[in-house]
Structures are given as C-alpha cells and as structure tokens.
Amino acid sequence: MPLRAIILPVILVITAIAVAIPLSAQGSAIPDSARAESVRTADQDSKGLFTGRPGKAAMYSLILPGTGQIYNKSYWKLPIVYGAVGGTVGLLVHNTKQHRELQERYRISIETRDPRSNDIRRLRNQARKNQQTSILILGIVWALNSAEAFVDAHLSTFDVDDDLGWYQVEPLIYTSDEQLLQVGIAISF
Secondary structure, three states: OOHHHHHHHHHHHHHHHHHHOOOOOOOOOOOHHHHHHOOOOHHHHOOOOOOHHHHHHHHHHHHOOOHHHHHOOOHHHHHHHHHHHHHHHHHHHHHHHHHHHHHHHHHHHHHOOOOOHHHHHHHHHHHHHHHHHHHHHHHHHHHHHHHHHHHHHHHOOOOOOOOOOOOEEEEEEEEOOOOOEEEEEEEEO
C-alpha cells in the first residue's frame, strides 16, 4: 500500500481530534472573579465532542474502523463497516497500481519518442484522478463509520416505549348515514 494511502486517513484522524477536543491550556485567560460570576459549571466547560459514551465510540471508530461498533455492541454492523472500508482500500490499491504502471509507460514512451505518448498521458492523468477520488471516498467512508458509531451510541438510550406522548394518533374509518366511507386520522388527548 502506498504511503499516501496511509497518510490521508491519519491526517483526517489527527484533524478531527484537534478540532473536536477542547484544548485546555495550562492557565486560563479568564480571571477568577469573572469565572465565579459565570453561570457555566466546570462540567459544562470540559464537555467536548469526544466525551461520554458517544464520544468514545466516535473516537474508537476514527482510530480503527469498526471499534466504535464493537464498543456499542452493534456486532452485526462490523461486516458492513469492514466491507465498506475494505472495498475502498481495495479500490485505492488498484487505482494506485494502475497509476504507477501508466506513469512508467508514459516515462518510457517519452524516452523512446513513441507517437502514442499523448494517449498514455491522458490515461495516466485519468488514473491519477481515479486514485485521488479513491482517497476521497476512503476518507468519507472512514468519517461515516465514526458518525454512525456516534449516532448509535446516542440512540442506545432512546426511549422506544409505546406510550411516548400525551396524545394518541390512530387511523379512523367512519361511515355516515348515507353509507359513505370516510377515512381520516383521530387525535385524542
């Protein structure tokens, strides 16, 4: 696997960590008197994207795809995650290999003054575009994997009880005196 294919996901992970984790300096620029008047608590100040159960799941998935799903105990999603990541990595490896071969063929065609060098150059440029697109798709799949783990961890505590609200919505079938069938929705409070 080429070094570029490894560097992009690492850069994406480092960027996500740097943006999402609240940076805490050694000292605070806010004086103690202003801090005492603040309505925010220390717990609210320390909250960031990667705190709590959803944050851990997202962080784990950013580091290694699928680990957030394991953390959430959503084992059935692992084949989907590994299929998506593995498929895009395979596509990237194929496109990188194709680009290298065409780059070498183009170099040789220039040295031998081959009349087909323009055609080879166009093919090489297309292979480079395919390689760059594969890198982009890998980054998107990697980020979606992390976002799915984050959302799944949030929804794991979601209440799916039958009685969720204070009102009831039911389908209504009503027949009038004239024997006309009417369909509607009944909302009872």
